[in-house]
Amino acid sequence: MSSAPAVLEATDVWAGYGGPPVLAGVELTLRPGDAIGVLGRSGVGKSTLVEILGGGMRPAQGHVTLGGVPVAKTPRRKRKDVKARLRTVHQNGIAGVDIQRTVEETILDAFKEARKAGRTTSNDVEAALAVVGLPIRFVTRRVGTLSGGERQRIAIARALATRPDLLLLDEPLTAVDQSMREEIADDIRALVRTDGIGLLVASHDVRLLDRLTDHVLVLAEGRIVESGPLREVLRAPQHPDTQALVEALPDVVGGQPPR
Numbered sequence: 001m002s003s004a005p006a007v008l009e010a011t012d013v014w015a016g017y018g019g020p021p022v023l024a025g026v027e028l029t030l031r032p033g034d035a036i037g038v039l040g041r042s043g044v045g046k047s048t049l050v051e052i053l054g055g056g057m058r059p060a061q062g063h064v065t066l067g068g069v070p071v072a073k074t075p076r077r078k079r080k081d082v083k084a085r086l087r088t089v090h091q092n093g094i095a096g097v098d099i100q101r102t103v104e105e106t107i108l109d110a111f112k113e114a115r116k117a118g119r120t121t122s123n124d125v126e127a128a129l130a131v132v133g134l135p136i137r138f139v140t141r142r143v144g145t146l147s148g149g150e151r152q153r154i155a156i157a158r159a160l161a162t163r164p165d166l167l168l169l170d171e172p173l174t175a176v177d178q179s180m181r182e183e184i185a186d187d188i189r190a191l192v193r194t195d196g197i198g199l200l201v202a203s204h205d206v207r208l209l210d211r212l213t214d215h216v217l218v219l220a221e222g223r224i225v226e227s228g229p230l231r232e233v234l235r236a237p238q239h240p241d242t243q244a245l246v247e248a249l250p251d252v253v254g255g256q257p258p259r
């Protein structure tokens with residue numbers, strides 16, 4: 001991981017929905033070009049953490065900063081800047097995109113929005129689509145006619161087109177088949193590395209995290225209980241939740257780690 005100043009910093013983050021806390025003192029730091037995975041049992045709070053890191057939900061306690069600026073308490077005039085520097089792609093892919101727009105318009109809108117916020121972007125729709133393995137013929141398709149997996153890929157292409165400082169992905173590519181998912185993961189990984197984009201991916205999909213990230217955090221009992229390169233964490237799991245996860249993945253620990 002790099003030693004550059006942090007792009008994202010979460011300090012003592014607590015959150016919940018009225019019952020017991022879901023997050024209870026999460027700490028994490030992400031530097032430009034870092035690609036971090038968040039693993040954890042279903043319902044442990046991965047999506048909640050992504051929401052908080054992206055400024056979509058305020059923590060009950062603690063704070064999150066993007067390049068030193070709080071993501072949740074940003075004054076309205078600065079909100080656009082934060083939005084341009086940080087992109088979140090949710091599980092359901094393309095929420096918030098007009099399904100009547102074509103793929104080309106959707107990507108061009110993202111370029112335009114980023115330039116308005118002072119970002120330098122290309123205007124190359126073909127290159128933006130190529131990162132997620134979609135050929136140029138998709139440009140004329142209306143978003144509403146795309147399959148679930150294609151929508152997820154457009155959502156990621158659109159987020160990356162703006163060249164954010166930070167990209168947050170919550171269970172990306174769930175609707176894309178395994179071999180395609182790995183290819184796309186490799187392309188995204190190469191781009192974030194080249195451009196120094198910080199990447200955080202919450203997922204159950206260990207193979208995806210293996211392709212996409214160089215470090216994982218395990219979330220359990222509201223906190224980060226393990227941290228390290230994925231294969232090391234899976235080879236010597238310390239926490240019962242990580243052990244359970246490994247038991248469900250015999251091929252990963254049985255001498256055949258993910259490729």
Ligand SMILES: Nc1ncnc2c1ncn2[C@@H]1O[C@H](COP(=O)(O)OP(=O)(O)OP(=O)(O)O)[C@@H](O)[C@H]1O
Nearest residue numbers: 017022040041042043044045046047048049202204
């Ligand atoms: N709006 C809400 N109101 C009440 N409880 C919620 C709400 N959203 C999430 N929760 C609860 O908070 C906990 C954490 O949910 P979250 O979606 O963050 O977990 P997750 O790790 O992303 O789960 P999964 O892997 O199944 O997607 C769960 O127990 C969930 O039921």
